[in-house]
Amino acid sequence: MLEHGAAPPAADSDTRPPTPAGLGTGVLRRKPVERLVAEGGQGEGGTLRRSMGVWQLTMISIGATLGTGIFVVLGQAVPDAGPAVILSFVLAGITALFSALSYAELAGTIPVSGSSYSYAYATLGELIAWVCGWCLILEYGVSVAAVAVGWGQYLNELLNGVFGFTIPDALSAPPGDGGIFNLPALLVVMLAMVFLLGGAKESARANTIMVAVKIVALLLFCGVALQGVRAGNYANFMPLGMTGVSAAGATLFFSYIGFDAASTAGEEAKNPQRDLPRAIMLSLIIVTTLYCLVAAIAVGAMPWQKFKGSEAALAGIMKDVSGQDFWAVLLALGAVVAIASVVLTVLYGQTRILFAMSRDGLVPKVFSKVHAKSGAPRANTVIVSLFCGVLAAAIPLGQLADATSIGTLFAFALVNVAVVVLRYKRPDMPRSFRTPLSPLFPVIGFILCIGMMVSLDVVTWIVFGVWMAVGLVVYFGYGKRRSRLAPAEK
Numbered sequence: 001m002l003e004h005g006a007a008p009p010a011a012d013s014d015t016r017p018p019t020p021a022g023l024g025t026g027v028l029r030r031k032p033v034e035r036l037v038a039e040g041g042q043g044e045g046g047t048l049r050r051s052m053g054v055w056q057l058t059m060i061s062i063g064a065t066l067g068t069g070i071f072v073v074l075g076q077a078v079p080d081a082g083p084a085v086i087l088s089f090v091l092a093g094i095t096a097l098f099s100a101l102s103y104a105e106l107a108g109t110i111p112v113s114g115s116s117y118s119y120a121y122a123t124l125g126e127l128i129a130w131v132c133g134w135c136l137i138l139e140y141g142v143s144v145a146a147v148a149v150g151w152g153q154y155l156n157e158l159l160n161g162v163f164g165f166t167i168p169d170a171l172s173a174p175p176g177d178g179g180i181f182n183l184p185a186l187l188v189v190m191l192a193m194v195f196l197l198g199g200a201k202e203s204a205r206a207n208t209i210m211v212a213v214k215i216v217a218l219l220l221f222c223g224v225a226l227q228g229v230r231a232g233n234y235a236n237f238m239p240l241g242m243t244g245v246s247a248a249g250a251t252l253f254f255s256y257i258g259f260d261a262a263s264t265a266g267e268e269a270k271n272p273q274r275d276l277p278r279a280i281m282l283s284l285i286i287v288t289t290l291y292c293l294v295a296a297i298a299v300g301a302m303p304w305q306k307f308k309g310s311e312a313a314l315a316g317i318m319k320d321v322s323g324q325d326f327w328a329v330l331l332a333l334g335a336v337v338a339i340a341s342v343v344l345t346v347l348y349g350q351t352r353i354l355f356a357m358s359r360d361g362l363v364p365k366v367f368s369k370v371h372a373k374s375g376a377p378r379a380n381t382v383i384v385s386l387f388c389g390v391l392a393a394a395i396p397l398g399q400l401a402d403a404t405s406i407g408t409l410f411a412f413a414l415v416n417v418a419v420v421v422l423r424y425k426r427p428d429m430p431r432s433f434r435t436p437l438s439p440l441f442p443v444i445g446f447i448l449c450i451g452m453m454v455s456l457d458v459v460t461w462i463v464f465g466v467w468m469a470v471g472l473v474v475y476f477g478y479g480k481r482r483s484r485l486a487p488a489e490k
Contacts (some may be wrong), residue, residue: 014208027127029485031360033110033426036122040112041267043355043377046370048267050114051201054275056208057262061283063207064345065258066214066338068295070314073255081248082239083299086292088248089449093288095249095452096256098445099412100284101435102419104277107263108432109422111272112355115263116269116351116415121360123421130479132414133357134471138407138464139257140350141384144189145392146404148252149341152184154335161329172347182456185392192344193385196351199374200268202347210341217334218290220316220327225475226322229300240302249440250452254405255291258342258411259284264349277433347388362479406456406464413449416442 041048052060074085081088106119114121117136121129152173166172171183195203225422238245262279266272294314299307301317315335319328351367355377358367367380420439422429435441480486 002032002421006342027480028125029483030123030125031118031121031485033122033429036112036114036118037108039359043224043359043368043370044365046372046375048355048370048377049200049375050268050270052204052265052269052275053271054278055345056204057265057269057275057279058283059208059211060204060265060277060345060348061256061259062286063211063260063341064255064261064349065220065283065287065342066211070218070255070291073252074295075231075297075307075313077248077252078299078304078313080240080251081244082236082304082412083472084235084238084240084245084298085248085252085304085377086296087238087245088252089288089291089295091245091249092253092256092452093284093291095253095445095448096259096284096412098441098448099415100259100280102412102416102445103260103263104280104433105419105431105435105438106415106422107266107276107280108273109274109429111266111269112356113264113267113352115260115266115353116411116418117353118356119418119422120414123418123425126362126480126483126485127475128414130362131468132411133353133362133473134468134475135407135411136165136353137350138467139404139411140346140353141388142391142407143254143404144192144343144347144350144388145185145395147339148185148188148388148392149182149395151188151336151339151343152182154315154339156334157186157332158329158336160440161325161332176200182393186389188340188343189347189385189389189392191340192347193381193389195344196348196385197374197376197378197383198374200265200348203344207341207344210337210344213334214338214341215290217331217338218294220317220334225297225301225314225317226328228302228317229297229418231300232443233300246452246455250405250409253409256284256287257345257404257408259287261349262322264352267352273487275415347381347385350388351384352378354380354384359484361482361484362475406453406460407467409449409453410464413446416446416449 041050103116106116110119110122112118115136117129117133120132124132143419152167156172160166167180167184170180173182195206223322259280262276262283266276269275295333298314298317301321302313307313315328315332318331319325322328354363354367357363357364358380366383367377369377369379371378419435419442423438
């Protein structure tokens with residue numbers, strides 16, 4: 001594998017001779033892997049700093065993943081699947097696993113900030129890379145807002161338990177959910193922005209502390225709620241059949257998007273080829289285990305019909321089982337910290353993807369400007385944070401979660417394709433991790449992602465179609481002409 005800063009080799013195994021700027025022409029032009037790696041860390045006016053080891057990278061992925069599905073979306077998924085929501089988590093986890101294997105291989109081979117956008121750029125061409133990047137903007141940016149909306153629910157639980165008051169609905173819920181402006185959602189995004197402006201190392205340290213708090217909170221829930229588990233709550237295990245399990249699984253896939261967050265830290269990892277694959281796989285195993293454990297205890301402690309409309313279900317279960325507000329308050333505190341961690345790490349991933357796209361010329365240069373002192377893309381961070389904060393304050397959670405799921409699934413599907421293509425075009429390239437049974441596992445991952453996309457409702461597909469149409473207009477109107485690979489064709 002080419003080391004950071006080394007001169008890239010002069011040729012690619014593609015049959016067409018490489019141009020000075022890349023391979024191929026038009027919307028099919030590709031950026032060689034060696035060039036992607038050699039440009040790692042380079043931004044406008046500065047460079048990103050390599051400061052993270054495997055522990056920090058794993059915590060980034062866990063921070064971006066653990067909390068969302070359990071603390072926020074569980075209350076929406078249980079009414080779709082009943083107690084079989086446990087199977088929905090398993091289904092979503094298996095779907096994520098196949099894609100995680102593909103991510104692990106490509107993250108170790110192409111350790112850059114662009115994640116699946118960069119992987120597609122090296123294998124499938126610029127247009128597909130743009131589409132993937134546009135999906136990632138939907139995936140990361142919108143999920144920040146969606147998680148932030150749920151943060152307000154648990155903040156109110158905490159305030160009510162400690163001080164006996166809550167923030168009025170008008171200021172704690174978005175329009176359409178009985179509110180005018182979701183102030184807590186905006187607040188948590190702004191707090192995450194402050195951490196990110198300090199640099200990757202400082203943000204990683206804060207995230208590690210928050211991840212520890214959220215794991216303790218979930219284990220605390222399991223210990224207390226286990227006393228309230230009743231066998232009768234599992235009796236009608238699959239009331240809505242496999243259709244309900246599949247629909248809930250597609251929604252819950254939203255809570256697995258974080259495992260790929262580590263891949264966006266490829267240019268700030270000390271040893272990305274070794275540590276990125278380890279962090280991706282380890283985080284997925286830990287998160288899936290905790291999700292299934294907490295879901296199993298939750299549906300055993302409270303009849304599934306009571307979950308409908310509850311976005312702070314775990315705190316309610318703790319209170320009902322213990323008969324005391326104390327435990328519910330502790331869980332609410334854990335949830336407030338946990339969801340803030342998700343906002344922090346997912347927002348981090350979004351800024352790094354835009355950083356990579358900006359460096360390639362596909363979005364404005366402001367997104368790749370690096371602050372010399374902190375080593376962070378500060379302008380990028382402020383712009384993205386303000387956008388996500390306003391989005392969180394104005395859009396209902398359910399619509400955001402489904403929109404995020406479809407963008408995530410589409411990007412993951414492309415990563416599975418990219419593994420197969422790179423194996424075919426560059427079979428001898430050194431790989432620190434290899435997806436088992438390739439191309440079988442990547443093909444399975446692709447099919448599962450497309451299958452879960454199909455299970456999403458029509459409204460979600462319409463939103464996705466409109467988003468893609470806007471993205472194509474932006475690409476052909478701006479990105480295609482300003483791409484750094486474009487001058488070679490003139």
